[in-house]
Amino acid sequence: MVSPHYVEARAVLVSAIASGQGKTSVTAALARKLVRQGQRVRVFKCGPDFIDPIILERASGASVRSLDLWMVGEELCRSQLAQAAAEADVLLLEGVMGLYDGTPSSADLSRAFGVPVMAVIDAGAMAQTAGAVVQGLRDYGPVQLAGVIANRVASEGHARMVTTSLRDIPLFGTLPKQARSLPERHLGLMLPDDVSDIDTLLDQLAEQLVFDQQAWDAMPPLRFALPASAPSSASVSVCAAAPQPAAQHLLAGRTIAVARDQAFMFIYPHNLDTLRELGATLKFFSPLANQPVPAEADAVYLPGGYPELHAQTLAQASTWQASMRATHAAGLPIVAECGGMMALAETLTDQAGVRWPMAALLPGAVSMRARLSGLGLQALPTAQGELRGHTFHYSQLETVVVPAAHTIKHPSGQQGEAWYRHGSLTASYFHAYFPSNPAATAALFTRSAA
Template sequence: MSVQNNIGCAGSDNVVFCPALFITAPGSNHGKTTITAALARYHVEQGRKVRVFKSGPDFLDPMILERACGLPVHQIDLWMMGESECRRLLYEAAQEADLILIEGVMGLFDGEPCCADIAELFSLPVLAVINAAGTAQTLAAIAYGLANYRPGLPFAGVLANNVASPRHAEMIVQGMPPGLRYFGGIMRDSRFVLPERHLGLVQAEEVSDLEPRISAAAGAIASTELANLPEAVAFALPKQQTPLQLLSGVRIGIARDTAFSFIYAANLDLLRAMGAALVFFSPLADAALPDVDCIYLPGGYPELHLQTLQANAGMKSALQTHFQLGKPVYAECGGMLYLLESLEDKAGNRGEMVGLLPGRAVMQSRLKGLGYQSAPMPGGLLRGHTFHHSLIETPLGAAAFGERLHNTSAGEAIYRLKRLTASYLHCYFASNPAAAAQLFLP
């Protein structure tokens, strides 16, 4: 890395300075992921090392962003992770990066805590991406509201997305008041659009032309002021505790393919830090389990692979044997659906699953679970979230229920059967490492 690019290494042992930008919007569907990916790829192409983060508990956007920057993408979430863990991840990124980008979730002030809380806490300059479709000078009023709604917010400026024509761009500029920085506009282009399905964006691995889409969007960045690095931000080293070697020598088999891919990179980091050896396998392609002590089945899209999962009798038998031997199994959301007797998609197609949990799941046309919850596990509370479009019918009683962050109604059921623990909840392990380790201890 050249001296010119090595900005992230400036500072003392406890404070590191690195250019950073928080990309947000008035709400969803303004193009935050596309712009963040484009920014990351543009600066990578300039020879810079870019670290990207995603605020909130999203799994799909980080897959796209990882392809754009070429490095793992972690979450930044004040409730699920806590301030110290967020600060640690940002500090470590600043030590190696020339640029840090954080993509927001929903709108700038949506939720509690919200994206503005993150930006203000870490003094991150905020870029508002606004979809210009159907508006012109009024776009400036929207940007002005975002910039001034909360006094003291480090608001950098606005980028117009989906601009229809040069004349449209002129009208947008005409509306900009003094003191509000306009970084430019990204013209409407079908090459930039990322495909979606019921849980959000299509997984990066499934988008065959993702590379040209990202590259085309990155090319558009060159004509904006975002081609320049943003201002440097000071990232301080938090107090840290070295994770105990609670899983020393434990071999964890982790399902990872296009059916099971919703897993936090930080969860894998923590399992390794606690001494575990991670061995990946594919319920879609592998006929047998690797030699492991326990199994981790993350969420994903098993409903899109019903016939392949049903036909893989070898994998289903291997999981049944693993369970019968009293070895731990931990399953989240889609991983739990795979362990039921059957799973039915929205079209009525049905597949026979593993059968470790009695009952069946049926995909629904609408969202059936959403929000932050704490999960009471045998080793203590784990924080996480739920987001699913299916319903389960099972005679098995819940061993516990998730505890919702924002209301008192019952949360997601947590099922336990021998050493099997399953729930719709996606847990963030660093919220309670000891409780996470307990799920996998032989």
């Protein structure tokens, strides 16, 4: 057995009482501020999420990975944190929803790895009550609380009232009310490439974050155990998600075409790592650019994204649509998740009520809804065991195709999303996290599964 050696980094988990308190803005501001000071910063996102990590990657300049005790698993979470600590000075973990929301919750993650909580409070409509809120956050679990960052603070006097109310809990920083917040749309924050001045906005957040540097520097770093024989930093993220030996070569010699552009960009980095570790070669292409499926492809992966925002372009992408139909007719495995499935239906009705023709591999019509249609952690039962992931969508598919299976909601055990098989196509609103079951993942991309 190889004895571990230890690495250190300052680390906090940024959380709050609920969504909408400013966790992402504060995490982005803090990351950008520390990077501008010359510190190496790695950011993680707790729970399933595709959009916040893209914003946080832009703020920190480094890839953002997911942490979740159920979907990702404690071992891979621990491995990611240890390797990040070996490469960075600061680890910032942005929580999901409220501190104690979900099973598992951000508080569970904090306790599992000994990462103290930095509580974000929206102080815009309160003053002394801030102390009661923060003490409740600390004591309910309890959790180790590093301190507080108050958002939407109106003045220095307002900040002093908040500080006094906190009693023995330090106020690490404040952000003023923002004239302009990070832009949002129906699935969450807008993507960086859709905001022309995103870097200016992130720099402004960093500059406006009034931060107690002395208190931050006095906070002790955390120790993480890193095996002495750990692989180099260039390969550890792949190795951390590596399949078991029996599954390592299940996709050897296969080329998987992966759709990647502004319409198809909701994909866990570890999903790509897992496909490579299984032996696959990845070839990226852009449906929005009307690129056909690469000729060398043995399978196709269409991840989720925003096809509804690009429905007209996709409807006019005749070369791409024809290549998808030819791929389907040839019996090559096609895996379509959420937005990927939406683009393969017969039609897609956008939020303005306009109906657009899609690739028509899956009989049925997709329409956008004003209300959330699916949310939460789920697992797909397969012959190789449980494949974990999540769902989050504002659209609905109406189809005559009978589901081949349904996911199972976590932790309730209730029936979740429909999972369709239509010829060589497998499609669902379910976003799979491939490292949770590499063997099941490999089966999705083989002709035998199709």
